[in-house]
Amino acid sequence: MYFCIIELQYVNWMYNSSLEQFLTLFDYSIDNSEKVTAPTKRVEIIIKYLTLYVYKYINRGLFEKDKTTFVLMVCFKIMQTANKISAADISCFLKSGASLDLRSERSKPFNFIADKIWLNLLALSRHHFSGDNIAFFRDLPDTISRNEVAWKQFTEKNEPENQPIPDYAERIASEKEIGPFIQLCLIRSLREDRSLVAC
Numbered sequence: 155m156y157f158c159i160i161e162l163q164y165v166n167w168m169y170n171s172s173l174e175q176f177l178t179l180f181d182y183s184i185d186n187s188e189k190v191t192a193p194t195k196r197v198e199i200i201i202k203y204l205t206l207y208v209y210k211y212i213n214r215g216l217f218e219k220d221k222t223t224f225v226l227m228v229c230f231k232i233m234q235t236a237n238k239i240s241a242a243d244i245s246c247f248l249k250s251g252a253s254l255d256l257r258s259e260r261s262k263p264f265n266f267i268a269d270k271i272w273l274n275l276l277a278l279s280r281h282h283f284s285g286d287n288i289a290f291f292r293d294l295p296d297t298i299s300r301n302e303v304a305w306k307q308f309t310e311k312n313e314p315e316n317q318p319i320p321d322y323a324e325r326i327a328s329e330k331e332i333g334p335f336i337q338l339c340l341i342r343s344l345r346e347d348r349s350l351v352a353c
Contacts, residue, residue, distance in 0.1 A: 155208045158227045162212070165220050171212075179208050205232070222353055238331050240284040247339050250346075251277035263299045266306045267344075274343035283336060290325075290336060297321050308344075315341050315352035 156176045162169035187203035190196050209228055216224055233239045251273030262272040279294040298305045304320040311317050319326060319340060326333045341352040 155205055155228070155231075158224070158231050159208070159212055161227060162216075162220075162224060165223055166217070169216070169220075176208070179211060180204060183207050222350060226353055233332070233335065238284065239335055242281070243284050243332075243335070243339075246278065246281045246283075247335075247342055249277075250274040250339075250343050253277070263295070264302050264306075266302070267309065271344060274346075278339060278343045281339075283332060290329075291322075291340070313348070313351070314345050315348050 156173070159169075159171045159176060162171070183204035184200055186207075187200045190199060205228070209224075213221055213224060230239065230244050234241065234244065251270070254273040254277055256269050256273060259273065259276055262269070267275075275291075275294055275298070279291045280289055281291070282289050301320055308314055308317060308320050315337075319337065322340070326337050329336055338349075338352055342349045
């Protein structure tokens with residue numbers, strides 16, 4: 155939580171915090187969280203209390219436009235600490251296909267998506283999510299080619315984040331731990347304009 159708070163200064167320079175401020179919140183969490191005798195359970199309770207308390211405390215002082223960013227930072231840090239996602243997974247979400255060069259990649263087989271989206275899809279199809287031996291979306295470009303009409307309709311929906319994903323809905327639903335994150339990465343790749351709402 156401390157590093158989430160410190161990293162907020164990269165979102166806006168006004169969000170500067172100090173270690174002393176965090177330690178005050180930490181001490182408050184220890185004093186006010188539920189008391190139990192088992193040390194491991196006590197630590198777990200303190201972590202949960204501290205996480206929620208710090209989130210609420212910091213969230214009060216954020217501009218409205220930055221609140222979703224902070225929620226994502228906290229959520230991703232919790233998931234990463236629990237080994238559900240990796241730093242590479244977060245990077246895949248944030249950067250998508252920005253590192254790929256259109257001239258060195260295969261040409262897109264369909265015209266309903268822009269070049270930038272095509273690069274996003276290629277990057278996503280090569281990414282191995284945490285714990286995957288093979289890339290979850292490795293066949294994504296070919297799957298879209300085979301079912302172009304359904305994918306075109308999906309990308310043109312007003313709220314694609316609330317729709318079942320063609321060819322992948324059941325498979326994503328079966329990923330209990332990181333299914334929502336995988337879906338979020340796909341929405342970000344296909345419809346960057348809906349990323350914030352999907353988050």
